[in-house]
Amino acid sequence: MEDLNQSLSAAQDTGGLFGRDAPQQMSVTDWLLQQAEPEEQPVSLDTLNDDEIKKIMMSVKDGIDVAKKYYEGTVEPKLIHRRKLRNGNQDLYEKKLPNLSKKSKFVSMDFSNIIEWMKPSLVEVFIGNESPVTIAGSTIQNDDTATNIQHLVEYQLTRKNNYTSLVNDVIDDALGTNLGVAKVWWKRDEDRTRYKLMFDVNDMQQAMMLTQASLSGEIEIQKVKQLKDTPDLYEVQFDHVKVTANYPVVEYVPPTELRFTPEASTLQKCKFVAHRKIVKGDYLKRKEQDGTYQNVDEALEASGDTKYTSADEYINKELSDDHMRPNDGDNASKDVELYECYVDVDYNDDGIYEHLIVHCVGDTPLSIQTNEFDIAPFFAMGSVRESRKIFADMALAEQVEGLQDLKTALIKQIVINVAKNNDQQKFIDYTAVMDMDALLNGDEYVPIKGDPNAAIANPPPANISPLTMDLVNYAESELENRTGSTKYNQGLDANSLNSTATGITAILGQSDKRIRLIARLFAENWIVPMVRFLILLNKKYGEPVQTFRFKDEEVSIKSEDLDIDYDLIINVGNGAGTKEARIQSYMMLLSNVYPVLSQAGVATPKSYYAAGTALLEEMGLKNTQGILLDPDSQEAQQMQAQQAQQAVQTAQAQEAMDLQKQLTLKQADYEGKAAVASIPSIRANMNDLPLDAQVNVINTRTAGNTSPQAMIEKIARDQLAQMTPQAPPAQPEPQAPQVPQQGGPMNGQ
Structure with missing residues (x-):
């Protein structure tokens, strides 16, 4: 894994096409370089000399021979045997248990059951309900770019490829045969129309239009030829290019199509790796028309009858029947064995391996080019990993095989025993039975002589060992211990297991450690390298600015922003418990945390929008645009x-x-004051009022019973007091002196 990651990191500045032309929009410098003639031509059948091509093809032929020998001698027999074990093949058990198989066809399907129990959990790990991969930036400033890269990868895996089927098929092979293979390559399809025009070197407007069209990728200039006797006129031939497909392909490769030499521990270290396919002659001719292949007619004439491998024919028995393979008798319908080879060879004798991609049919080369990434684009994995071999000798099938054989033999014996006891042999006295035909035919009435119990006797029942079911239970227990698959398994839940430097997180809840380990290995040796390589392809062959629609939003990312120096966090799974916990967390964030942060000026409408969108997505509502309004959108700004x-x-x-x-x-105040001022006012002192009026006022205000007579008397007293002079204040009377008591302190004075 470390070597593969180093290879991917080293390759990010170089790129590679793997046998497919992928022209793209170019900068001015790239366009000028294309128009100029380089001193060193790229590797191809046209630039290599005969000796170099001969040495390359000798290396390729040797690699094919070694890989074929290893495949047919080691890999294919195990592929077939493991497939038979999974299918409970009768021929396999007729050889293993010949005597029991004659009496019972029962086969315990433990290996198949284990795969079918483990596969849904592991598939769910890598597809789940969220993005297949989470990409986090190495720094906080890179998070937005990393998020766009994640959206691009998710869009290409789920919208441009059958990602769920790919994961299911690869994991099925990884569990069943211990060799699941995926291949990543870039697909670019174009519609080209050839045009030619007369170009005047003095026409600057025409020159500018040709340059702009070439820079934008709308046309591709094929040939410029000066016209005879006209130094200023040229004939320009160009192709009008319309791109119909431009994206990476992640495809499942059957293990029967992969060939490799066995000297290395990973496919990326092998000297020779090839994708062997049986194609029609029509496929090769079409590739020749678009300029990818050469020498197709020579290859078709030299190729003989092509046969499928034994493993292919075991899986699909119709392939072995020539009558089931339609053929028109021409080269277009001819089956051809095509090898797409990734080989290391020192073809120029400089003492250093050159990494090449060679397409060939037999000894005829169709295409030779440089493998610019220096690695084969195959990503293989198995349920049992052997650190020093690509294809492990001891896989899950071999671990289960003995126990499945044991259960098959024991249950066959139980079935045979029950059948014997239910349909026992009988001892018959022919002399006591008068009509044997009636007895053998099962007639209702059978005439006999004497006691029927004496005429027909049953043998004692055949007993089975009481330890039989104990052995069956033992085998069942051992299967659970070796595989981690039990009847109580609830699958994988979304609990993070790992946060290593590479960012891998294998998600597992209620499952055995064995399945947990398998999930980790699948993530580390398959998903992470495959996604890293996919990013490299986008960086080299994607448009300068890729724009795509992701969850009802337009997302754009520049090719220079695509960098694999990000931590890749594999989000493997989406357990119900963790999903509910995330929903509760988002709801608490919106209801309790954000209101407080809003008062402090920390949480903004964009914060509410982000949390609300995440909450709706966790609840399964992917189209959040119709529910929530993005504060940054034009509609929201207009509304604001x-x-x-x-x-x-x-x-x-x-x-x-x-x-x-x-x-x-x-x-109103002014009008009120004016109205009051216009009313006449009457003022009078209390003493100016008549006596009766004074009495009424006093009695009204004090709730008293004053009478006029009492008022007259009060007035009279007041007047008399004013007329009488006041006497001086009375003087105090003098006091008599005190006489001292005898015996007191005055005696003797």
Whole structure:
């Protein structure tokens, strides 16, 4: 894994096409370089000399021979045997248990059951309900770019490829045969139309238009030829290019199509790796027309009858029947064995391996080019990993095989025993039975002589060992211990297992450690390298700016932003418990945390939008645009502007109403004062009132019973007091002196 990651990191600045032309929009410098003639031509059948091609093909032929020998001698027999074990093949058990198989066809399907129990959990790990891969930036400033890369990868895996089927097929092979293979390559399809025009070197406008069209990738100049006797006129031939497909392909490769030499521990270290396919002659001719292949007619004439491998024929028995393979008798319908080889060879004798991609049929080369990434684009995995071999000798099938054989033999014996006891042999006295035909035919009435119990006797029942079911239970227990698959398995849940430097997280809940280990190995040796390589392909062959629609949003990313120096966090699984916990967390964030943060000015409408969108997605609502309004959207900005304008208008209206109220109050106050001023006022002192009026006022205000007579008497007393002079204040009387007591302190004075 470390070597593969190093190879991917080293390759990010170089790239590679793997046998497929992928022209793209170019910068001015790239266009100029294309128009100029380089001193060193790229590797191809046209630039290599005969000796170099001969040495390359000798290396390829040797690699094919070694890989074929290893495949047919080691890999294919195990592929077939493991497939038979999974299918419970009768021929396999007729050889293993010949005597029991004659009496019972029962086969225990433990290996198949284990795969079918483990596969849904593992498939769910890598597809789940979330993105197949989570890409986090190495720094906080790179998070937005990393998120766009994640969206691009998810879009290409799920929208441009059958990702669920790919994961299912690869995991099925990894569990069943211990060799699941995926291949990643770039697909670019074009519609080309050839044009030619007369070009005048003095026409600057025409030159500018040709240059712009070539830079944008709309046309590709094929040939420029000066016309005879006209130094200023040239004939320009160009192709109008319309791109119909431009994206990476992640495809499942059957293990019967993979060939490799066995000297290395990974496919990326092998000297020779090849994808062997049986194709029609039509496929080769079409590739020749688009300029990918050469020498196709020579290859078709030299190729003989092509046969499928034994493993292919075991899986699909119709392939072995020539009558089931339609053929028109021409080269177009001819089956051809095509090898796409990734080989290391020192063809120029400089003492250093060159990494090449060679397409060939037999000894005929169809294409030779440089493998710019220096690695084969195959990503293989198995349920049992052997650190020093690509294809492990001891896999899950071999671990289960002995126990499945044991259960098959024991249950066969039980079935045979039950059958014997249910249909026992009988001892018959022919002399006591008068009509043997009636007895053998099962007639209702059988005439006999004497006691029927004496005429027909049953042998004692055949007993089975009481330890039989104990052995069956033992085998069942051992199967669970070796595979981690039990009847109580609830699959994988979304609990993070690992946060290593590479960012791998294998998600597992209620499952055995064995399945947990398998999930980790699948993530580390398959998903992570495959996604890293997919990013490399996008960086080299994607458009300068890729724009795609992701969850009802337009996402754009530049090719220079595509970098594999990001931590890849594999989000493997989406357990119900963790999903509910995330929903609760988002709801608490929206209801309790954000209101407090909003008052502090930390949480913004964008924060609410992000949390609300994440909550809806966790609840399974992917189209959040119809439910929530993005604060940064034009519609939201227009709405905010309208609300702000409405608030200003409301404030102005309120201010006008307040002013009008103040004017009304002042007007009412002025009118009230004026009205009071216009009313005549009468003022009088209490003493100026008549006596009766004074009495009434006093009695009214004090609730008393004063009479006029009492008022007259009070007035009279007041007047008399004013007329009488006041006497001086009385003087105090003198006090008599005190006589001292005898015996007191005055004695003797």
